[in-house]
Amino acid sequence: MLSDRLRAATINIVAYDRNLVETILRDWSTQQLAQELRAGRFGTRLNPRQAAELEALLTAWQQRALGPMPLRDALLVDEKRGRRVFALICAALAVRRAAVPPELRTALPAGPVDLEWLPEPLATDPDLSTLAETAARDGLRLAVQQAPDEFPYPDNLEALTPPPPLSAYAADEFEQPTGWRRNGAILLAASGVLLLLLPLLGGQIPERPAGLPLALITLALLVGIRAGWAGYAGSLCIWLVANLPGFHHGTALQALWPALPLLVVGLVLLSADRRVRAMWRWIRHRLPWRRRNTGE
Numbered sequence: 001m002l003s004d005r006l007r008a009a010t011i012n013i014v015a016y017d018r019n020l021v022e023t024i025l026r027d028w029s030t031q032q033l034a035q036e037l038r039a040g041r042f043g044t045r046l047n048p049r050q051a052a053e054l055e056a057l058l059t060a061w062q063q064r065a066l067g068p069m070p071l072r073d074a075l076l077v078d079e080k081r082g083r084r085v086f087a088l089i090c091a092a093l094a095v096r097r098a099a100v101p102p103e104l105r106t107a108l109p110a111g112p113v114d115l116e117w118l119p120e121p122l123a124t125d126p127d128l129s130t131l132a133e134t135a136a137r138d139g140l141r142l143a144v145q146q147a148p149d150e151f152p153y154p155d156n157l158e159a160l161t162p163p164p165p166l167s168a169y170a171a172d173e174f175e176q177p178t179g180w181r182r183n184g185a186i187l188l189a190a191s192g193v194l195l196l197l198l199p200l201l202g203g204q205i206p207e208r209p210a211g212l213p214l215a216l217i218t219l220a221l222l223v224g225i226r227a228g229w230a231g232y233a234g235s236l237c238i239w240l241v242a243n244l245p246g247f248h249h250g251t252a253l254q255a256l257w258p259a260l261p262l263l264v265v266g267l268v269l270l271s272a273d274r275r276v277r278a279m280w281r282w283i284r285h286r287l288p289w290r291r292r293n294t295g296e
Helices: 002-009 018-027 030-038 048-063 071-077 079-092 102-107 126-138 179-201 212-225 229-242 253-272 274-285 288-294
Strands: 012-016 094-099 141-145
Touching: 012 126, 018 071, 018 079, 018 141, 030 048, 030 071, 048 079, 071 079, 079 094, 094 126, 126 141, 179 212, 212 229, 212 274, 229 253, 229 274, 253 274
Parallel strands: none
Antiparallel strands: 012 094, 012 141
């Protein structure tokens, strides 16, 4: 009990990497920090109680649909939890600390603040002067801790905007069809399916299911995702392969060799279309096995 009170009364000066803290706030999402914490790639300097508290706070944010949000935005939305998350991130990036002797505490400013340099009375203490030299050498910030895990809360959150994407392709996201694109895609897909079903309902198997029905269904997909010329050209190549005279059930493999160049060209063109790539990323991120492996 007495030792706990003494620890609580201790005032420390800690050297921590404030630049890296701000980089994490700007570039990392809540979900990314939680994944790094669980994988043991972040927070190795936190004790078990601190690590469990940080994970609980991040889980609460994810339950409030703040998982994909940058940490900086989460701090702005929920400052109450944000102050504690910020303090624990700083604690995880604290390199070294030293206690301030009681006789020198009058030289300290009030409250948790960062120091650009040590006041003259504090610089006479060997431990504190060594701490200041380490911080100056490694580009660290010095913070006064009036209480454990207490760090000065940033006043520049609004300025910590994420950097722009490196390229136009990095910002591409799959957009589900809306408006006339959605209605047009539905009409085309329904027409293709009907052309397949009508012969079956009449007791016949369609002679060329890869002909017009496949063309309409493929066209519906391309219209829906707003594909570019590369997507249309690649799909046309693959559609031509499926409609070659010798391409049918039971065809020997040797008869398909002439179609391989056309198939390769079609796949290359499809991969060059950024809308097609965005669609595949969207599908891949929603596969059940991927969600289990990533913990999403």
